[in-house]
Structure formats: C-alpha cells, structure tokens
Amino acid sequence: GIQVEQSPPDLILQEGANSTLRCNFSDSVNNLQWFHQNPWGQLINLFYIPSGTKQNGRLSATTVATERYSLLYISSSQTTDSGVYFCAVRVDTSGTYKYIFGTGTRLKVLA
C-alpha cells in the first residue's frame, strides 16, 4: 500500500524561527490535507491542497503531486505552533477510498 512519510520526525525551534516540514508519498493521490494536532489531541485543519500553493497568515503549503511531495512552511514560529503536524492523503480503491496519515512531525517552539 501507499507509504506516507514525513520529515523531520522531531523539530525544536526558537520562537521567531522559520521551518519547512515535508510530506512524501509513494503513489498518486487525489487530495492532501495538512493538520495540526494540538496538545489536547484536537486535529485542526491547516490546508486542503491537492496541488499548487496556498497561504494562510504565517503558514503556507505547496504540493507537487507529479513529484509526490508536499511542503508546509511555518514562518515566525510562535509557542502556540507547538504540537504534531500531520499530512493525510486520499487513496482511491475500486470506487471507494480511504485516507492515509503520515508519520507526523512533532514541533516544539521555545520561548
């Protein structure tokens, strides 16, 4: 089955620093989402980005579907950015589909 790998697995930043998180997937996918899981476990939507580039405040994301990767950029990081970042891809199978989550990047932003 499809493999979804994220890098780096862990990241520690000083407040104000920038970072790039990567999501690689091993097969064609039909859409891709980025989520932030906060310390209470809630998954928060960041981007729905099957292809192209989107920006939302200090965050932006780029998906290059033909090369099977997506990037999440965090600029001017804040302590509230801490948590785990997941990408999730949709895999279509025989008329139905399922979502596969990546391995996650655990981010800690220090004050």
Added chain:
Amino acid sequence: DTGVSQDPRHKITKRGQNVTFRCDPISEHNRLYWYRQTLGQGPEFLTYFQNEAQLEKSRLLSDRFSAERPKGSFSTLEIQRTEQGDSAMYLCASSFSVRGGSTYEQYFGPGTRLTVT
C-alpha cells in the same frame, strides 16, 4: 454550526465489556469517517459512510467492531468484548462530497479516549 462533536470524551472500561461511542457530524456533511489513534502514531482509518451506507472498512476493524449511521446523520462505533489493545483515541471526521465529483476537506471531532483496564 458547532463542528463535529463526539461523546463521551473519555471512557474507562474493564476488559471484556462493550462500549459505544457517538459522533455527530457537521450538519450538511454527507460523509463520515472513523479513525483510531494510538500514542505517538498518526490516525489510522477504520471506516467511512456516504450518508447511511458504509462504503469502506479497514482490516483493522475486526469482528468485534461495528459502526452504524442509521439515518445518515449521527454515527455510532461499538466495540464488543474490549481488550487492552483497544485502548486508543477514537476520532470521527466528516466532509461534504458531490456525487460523481469532488470530496472536500475533512473536519475532525475532539475524539473519545478509551482506556481498557
């Protein structure tokens, strides 16, 4: 709309007992998904519904697990004869899809944390 809600938020049960969780999706969403997440891992897909029809089931969903969405609105996930390995966060998500067309982004509920002692 207040988003996806799940009940209960926490459940502690003894091994061998049955448990049932409820998920209420965003009202106009016709697709509903169940996931399981264990500590340090990403969510794992269990099953999803298009309205009341259950269209995909993961092999993770053993015979002890059953999910329903009887009227295409809320859904329940039941685990029979719970085992300690069932301890996890159970997440529900919903989305809107157009027949024969696009499926839009999923929105997740807060989850139900199950502890089997």
